[in-house]
Amino acid sequence: MTLKNVIGIDHAVVMVRDLDKAAANWKRLGFTISPRGTHSAKMGSGNYTIMLDPDYIELLGVLVETEHNAPARAFLAKRGEGIERIAFTAVDSAAGAEEIRARGYAALGPTDFERPVTMPDGTPSAAKFRIFQWPIEEAPAGVRIFACQHKTRETVWIPELMKHANGAKRLKQVLIVSTEPAKDAAHLGRLIDRDARAEPDGAVAVPSGSDRADFVFLTREQVGRRYPAASLAGLPERGGAGLVMATSDLSAAEKAAGGSAVRSGDAVCVPPAAANGTLLAFVGI
CATH class of the missing domain: 3.10.180.10 (2,3-Dihydroxybiphenyl 1,2-Dioxygenase, domain 1)
Incomplete structure (x- = not known):
């Protein structure tokens, strides 16, 4: 039976060593890059996003070593830069976590976090998320998966960020x-x-x-x-x-x-x- 609280791919996470250099690199390829975001302290990470419709690409880097980002650091040490995990869109992360627990998978979360966002008109806001993860060892071909519930879609899918020179x-x-x-x-x-x-x-x-x-x-x-x-x-x-x-x-x-x-x-x-x-x-x- 299909999961009710998890729908298709939400975004791809590309793990990078130097966030600012990576953002400049993807900008050179014709992408519009969001302003740099800094996640909640327990996450210890920062990002730039490349917004598409209905999905996006996230360039993710470790800013401060934390327990939460240990798998990401291990990925960089072993593999180097590249696609480290894939997110699904979660309708309800708490219910989604329960759904996979009922199937025998020890879900991690749900976990709430956020990052500050400056809107196009200059007003401060925040992008807020609730995620849950499948167990770290359940990573098909080594790619981790998780699900992301967007609590503030309007601060993530900003129209000005969705227009790219490369089409x-x-x-x-x-x-x-x-x-x-x-x-x-x-x-x-x-x-x-x-x-x-x-x-x-x-x-x-x-x-x-x-x-x-x-x-x-x-x-x-x-x-x-x-x-x-x-x-x-x-x-x-x-x-x-x-x-x-x-x-x-x-x-x-x-x-x-x-x-x-x-x-x-x-x-x-x-x-x-x-x-x-x-x-x-x-x-x-």
Whole structure:
């Protein structure tokens, strides 16, 4: 039975070592970057967001070492920069945590936190969240998952931040590399009560729910066959690999990314080395 309080992908978390440098890097690729946010003290982290519709990308960095961010620090130490976790949209985090506990998973949370936000007119406000996590060890192909309830959507999805020079509109796929794609896809399917489906090239997709982006599990070699012109230097053999994004204008995406962009079939790609360990593939809407 599908989870009632968890719908599709909300945002992808790209873990970075230097927040300000990462933000400048993604700005060079044609993204509009939110002002820097600082999370509650127990989180010990800060972020920049890249707002899409209905989802977004979060560039996340550790500002102060805390117990809460120990897994993120371990990720950076072992893997380096890249997609560290994926968030789902939670309708009600407390009820969602109970739903997965009823399925035998020891949910972490719910946890409330917030970050200050300066609105476009200069007034101070706050973005407030309530999250819960699946157990840390329940990480398909090493990618952690959690669910995020937005208590103040109006301070996150700000229209001025949703217009990008590269025409980016929304996430279509989250690419996860695995030496055993079918096994890891089935693992995720059990966690979120979704059925996996085989793709023509042997990859395995798991719908995240609603009209949101799909997860696609595939080997590193399969990624290379999908995007043969893009260098995969820096991608792991197992873990979060890339984001496929719909753009309103492929030419604009190519122009915005400049020398980092390569055409690969029907996609404009930015290799992981140019996007903090994340393969970016822009495709037409």
